[in-house]
Amino acid sequence: MAQGHMERTLLNVDPIAKLTDDILVDIISRVPYKSTCCCKCVSTRWRDLFSHRDHRRKLPQPLAGFFHESYCKNRFPRTVRYFHNVSGEGDPLVDPALSFLPRYDSIDILDCCNGLLLCRCWKTTDPKTMDYVVCNPATGRWVVVPATEWSSRVEVARLGFEPTVSSHFHLFEFINEEVWGIDQSKRSLDCYGRIETLAIYSSKEEVWKHHCLDRFMFAIPKNSKGGFLNGILHLATADDFIVAVDVEGNDWWLIDVPVQPHYDYPRDDAIFVSQRQLYLTNRTAGSDGSELSVWALEDYDNGKWTLKHTVGHLERFGALYSSFPRYFSVISFHPERNMIFIVYGQDNRLMSYDMDCRKVCLICQLGNDCKIRRDRTSFFRPYVPLFLDSLADGH
Template sequence: MSSSSPRTAMARDSKKKKKKRLKGSPVSKLTDDILADIISRVPYKSTCCCKCVSTRWRDLISYQCRNKMPQSIVGFFYEGYNEFRSPKKARYFTNLSRQRYPLVDPSLSFLPNCESLDILDSCNGLLLCRCWKVTDPKTLDYVVCNPTTQKWVAVPATDWSSMVSVARLGFDPAVSSHFHVFEFIDEESWGISEDELDGDCCGRIETLAIYSSKAGAWKYQTVEHGRFSIPKNSVSTFFNGILHLANLFECIVAVDVEGANWWLIDVPELPYYADCIGGIFPSQGRLYFADSDGSKLSIWVLEDYVTGKWTLKHNVSHLQLFRTKYSSYVNNYEVISIHPEHSLVFIVGGVEKTLMSYDMDSRKLCFIRQLGSECKLEWQWWPECGKKAPPFYPHVPLFSESLADEH
């Protein structure tokens, strides 16, 4: 005869039933990839609470394991403009999910007070911002911040920062919590006299300044690797410790974090407009280049830095891409990003600036949302050297609770 009491037996049966329910719950059947994608779409404070759910959830969210998880773009920062509003410019964040409210605060209200603030670049969950000082609107500081955790670091400006148009961010959380800021100083800002300026290359980059958060200082490197000029809104990509930017002479400029190694890589084919530069994006461990020749969209993969060899990964005619539903977008669209882990190309086009995703595997175009006419997509002239398009900054949540010298 069993010595256990009826109460003990009931407790044991209840424990078995609870364990069975947990084992067979829908959440327990989700793969780490799917669960990580779900967790990445909730606010940071809620994510911290999720660590208490189980050991598995805690490990997924922790910084060490975060590096092994697939990155997921949850949305884009961008600017809108309305000449009848004050202020005329406004900053927005649009979710890729169907959530109504933005996952992060586009005002970045946690940053120190400043006269005005501009986003200059985004990289693996961090933003590089330019903060014009309230005490002296002609001077500035750079700020590197994590919109997910609302942590930020001030970066001192150089003597040329207020005149520099192109500053970019390099950061890889899988390597280090430290980051680099790249400041491309053109010949006029550097102080070269007007009669000595290169008339064949407007805005030629003369010097590169690189800030290391680990060293806490700037270093300077004279550019001696060919003539190039970079549009103000040229999309940058930091990949394998190398910063890449498209320039105005049909090539990609690439430089490492020390400024010691440079590459000028010819683009695979010229875009439809000679002064319209395509975008370069990292995805699935490769470097991609997207451009249009007026009749089709082509996606290329870089095979070799030295030879500049590209391989065509995908192309699709505009008729197949937009079909009749979005046929008006053919001459008014822009590739703004490629998903870091999937074959998804993000596109904005049309009068109402429709955000869409195109799956290169299934060849399906998906409508996401309309950003509105205030989001200016039309090409605008960049002084005598080419055109620029308003940038979209992809946001990948970074749940690391540490940032070098953070506030």
């Protein structure tokens, strides 16, 4: 009787206790992952909601790890894909071979966006032809997107997807002058690799639309880092600005980025999305690029960046690597924390750096065949699982 009286009293005092589990999970699923971590500590009931397998499909998930590739000319196959857990421990949480997909001669991961992967899949029947495949490794669902006549030669293709907005996705193909077929004598002399046309595919309309970019002058490096936020794709260009375009291809922004003085090496800007904000990382302070700065885009319309963090080389890595001040690459931001991930040193160590407590943590050593170079950085794709069946008309 005493226990029943206590439960009735709790229901009268706490209106949240009157909510069913399904309603409570739906509410929690709408807040950022960082806040959901705090929710686990509210009560035993709330903690159990997170561990229930049915509810895990609705709640935001933490960063699981990174896809990456290594290359060695003395083995077969020469290129191998891996998945490293963010903890640096245990078996891979995701099958890097993506064995749930149909059989293809080879598969290249081009982009990862909010739990979905964009893959370029070369056919076994004709190695010169390919499909785009968008897939969800957490559920094993996938959908084939028809390639354009330029797809096999396009170097920059990206994915746009926001599961809180729609189950549909968009593909972006940035087609340069050479791939588009412009005669060499008529190509731009001031902008090598200039993007001539943008093709956008909508999974809702199931059609490609092409947009001529005659009024723009920019090139995008093959491994340009970027992010998709609020229906807009952002990519770092080869110059001192980033390019942003909406999913319809109608609205464009060319946003200047902070230019640091006394930096004698080619720019190495990287664009990331974290905590619903756009961030930029670049090298600063001195001709050796030994310091790293982190900027946040505070005013989108006016292109105003705010310096959020600066960290020196010795503070990041210590004296052990002091002879390699430029041998590092920022590969990702944590989606819900003030943390960046870096690959550093000749032994290619994957590290995290917490900007709040200024703490470096070694995750794992990737090996010498994971090359991090200025001209061709081995791709890294951060992966956050998505347990919703969010692929419209997928398999």
